[in-house]
Amino acid sequence: MKSFAEKHRSILLEITANLFAIGVILLLLQYLTSVIVSVWIDIQILAILTFAFGFIWFLIFTQKDENRLKAKIEPYFKKLLFLGLLLITVGSLSFNFVESNPFLNLVVSFISSINLYLVLTTTFFGFSTYYLNRDRIESEIEREKEYEEQIVLMREKEFNRKFLFLSKFNLDYGIYNCWNRKDYFTLIMRLLFIPFIGAGKLLYNGAKWIYREGPIAILILIVILVIFTAVKAPYFDVSFTGEHTMKYNTYVEPAKYMYENNNPFINQMKYNVYPVTNPEGSYNTFGHLPLLEWGLAATYTLMPFNSLEENTRQFTHLIGILTLIFAYGFFRNWCSKEQSLIISFLLAINPIIAFTTFVTVQDSLLVLFTFITLHYVCKYIKEDQIAHLFFAGLYFGIGVASKYSIILWLVPIVTLLLIFNKKADLSYLIKSLGIFGFLGMLPAVAFRTSLRYLPTDALSSLIYFMLWILIFILAYTFIIKKENIIDKVVKNATKNKVLFIGYIILAILLGIMFLYVTKAYTLNNEFLTDSTLFFNLDMYYHMLDEQFKQYMTENVYYLGLIGFVFALFFGSKKQRVVLLSFFAGAFFYWVLASKVMFFHNYYTNIIMITFCLSIGIMIYQIGKSYNNKFSFFILMLLIGLLVVPASYDANTDRLSKERIDQETLIQAAQYLTENTNENEIYIDDSYLLTLTILTGRPRIEESGLIHDQIRESIKEIGFSETMNKYNISYVITTRKTPRYERYVNIFTNEKFESVSYRRTDIILSKLDPSYQYFSDIDRRKKLIEEYKIKDKFILEKEIGPYKIFKFAG
Secondary structure, three states: OOOHHHHOHHHHHHHHHHHHHHHHHHHHHHHHOOOOHHHOOOHHHHHHHHHHHHHHHHHHHHHOOHHHHHHHHHHHHHHHHHHHHHHHHHHOOOOHHHHHOHHHHHHHHHHHHOHHHHHHHHHHHHHHHHHHOHHHHHHHHHHHHHHHHHHHHHHHHHHHHHOHHHHOOOOOOOHHHHHHHOOHHHHHHHHHOHHHHHHHHHHHHHHHHHHHHOHHHHHHHHHHHHHHHHHHHHHOOOOOOOOOHHHHHHHHHHHHHHHHOOOOOOOEOHHHOEOOOEOOOEOOOOOOOOHHHHHHHHHHHHOOOOOHHHHHHHHHHHHHHHHHHHHHHHHOOOOOHHHHHHHHHHHHHOHHHHHHOOOOOHHHHHHHHHHHHHHHHHHHHHHOOHHHHHHHHHHHHHHHHHOOOHHHHHHHHHHHHHHOOOOOOHHHHHHHHHHHHHHHHHHHHHHHHOHHHOOOOHHHHHHHHHHHHHHHHHHHHHHHHOHHHHHHHHHHHHHOHHHHHHHHHHHHHHHHHHHHHHOHHHHHHHHOOOHHHHOOHHHHHHHHHHHHHHHHOHHHHHHHHHHHHHHHHHOOHHHHHHHHHHHHHHHHHHHHHHHHHOOOHHHHHHHHHHHHHHHHHHHHHHHOOOOOHHHHHHHHHHHHHHHHHHHHHHHHHHHHHHHOOHHHHHHHHHHHHHHOOOOOEEEEOOOOOHHHHHHOOOEEOHHHHOOHHHHHHHHHHOHHHHHHHOOEEEEEEOOOOOOHHHHHHHOOOOOOOOOOOOHHHHHHHHHOOOOOOOOOHHHHHHHHHHOOHHHHEEEEEEEOOEEEEEEOO
């Protein structure tokens, strides 16, 4: 039977040709004449549609006599692809010698002005070149993949024979045998030695993996890690300034006090004190599993000779290195070795990946746990051993206990990977997702009922934690030994509607219990996208065009979009599975967490990974269109020139921002230290949290003053005396004056909007300049005059951009 395209070939050719011609004419009118086409349609959309119609026409046209056309046009298309990439690369040059030379500057400016058309034309030649060679490339890649798998299996089998010493570290936990023999004393002793056995197995498995991958791949991976390090290393010792300084305080400050007090169980955060209820910033519980804080405190202890800044960056960088290694290992399950290395390289030079593993944010750990979890999910899919699913769920759960946001992207990714598995049926999915989800919840519940209370009751917390370890061991043993029973229960449930509904209700109840025990529902207002923003297309467009594009650089952004389309049409089944899974996770996370992602670039990691994956799939497969390695090398070089310089500049620009005002900030810190006692609090009017680390002085924002006792005290003894009563010494700001409207709340009993950080209102005010953050601003201004609030702040010292005010009245 003929396909639809073959039946209606002439009509389709005529329609697509006419639409392509209309698009070209409109684009020429926009570019060469005064006719403003962009009033009717966005030029970028018009250009993309024109390209799409042209490419569809090409696909239909070549179907009739593909072999003859291939011989005639393919060599030219390959050369034109090189030429297009070269022109785009030239257009992105920003070196000094180019800008200083009028002719070169004119050429580069002209190429930049037609960059969109060059990108689409080059994409056409790239897609067409691959399309004409698709059968050869697909079979070649498949053969390479099979050969790689054979080599890997061979090297895996011969490892123990070649490395007898290392094979001795492949120790057996021996838990099953002790359990079966009911030798509980030996079982307990073996449990005590689990960390040492685990360390031995880690050494063995690591060495075996290195040998299995082969020296060339490992050497290239090491070069990638060296590049990743070289970009960031010059900035390891800079002060905790620049973007997201609060995150340094959130994790560095507690770790610093743990190290100084030789106590990993205390939780002190002077950047977040409350003058009435908690003036020292000492907290009775941990808000999350403090893996990052413990890692930092351990680093400070192991390397006391380094500065606090350098030790902090070395630890976060170590997380980045481990992430790249596990990312490479994961992508090896879906792509060839060369393709996985390309993806790893793109991740290593990505500005957001680099920045996330430079500052102290939980998201760096979450990305690491994501790839460790996916590593075990792949092993489960491949080997169908439920033990791998247990460890996948366990690492996912540790991530959840660290920060709940990992749920939003990792659950969709894992779900789709399991659905696309060829062995998957309803019973398989229910069992797999049930175990994975249950184990994902358990560590968070374990933390909330044990380690959370370490700051106040360390002994009880550790006892409860040991009980939880025993529960996990029992759960592991039950899942392994009773898998047949689990399968039988699940199959019966899928056949019986009443049972099936009952298990769904049970799962919902467990979910509600999880939300209640962990208090995760309390993050809804602060974290999840609310109804005001959920369908706000302006916000999504702003994030895509103004944020994501700048974060990853414009060249990578467009390559990623083109690569995604390419992979959907021309990628292998495995490649489409992994790409669609990551796309689903990224999209789901973006929509649900856009309210917080709008402000924090490190929340976009999963989006950056998806773009890098798209590019890696595309450029490798188009590169395979060239039969000789020299042409392949030239293609990779041109794409490298297109991607690397812009990414390097974006990396160094972002990291160099951390150096902002270091000298004057240190001077301000010295002034604060010399003129205050250790327990005296300063009001931070400009997000200067680094001062707390530099001075050890407690910090509050204006919202921290809103308390009935402070309000009553101001009425009785005045503003200045009240500040003195609660050990509040100064206001520090980079503005001309403090924001007086934020102090109105403490002078009156009138009900006003909160002065705390309201993300939704800030987003709406950025999208629409006429939007007012305070709807009650007029009333606030009147009260500022009525209570003479401006007179209550007196400028005492000005140090560079920093102004220090004392109190009066």
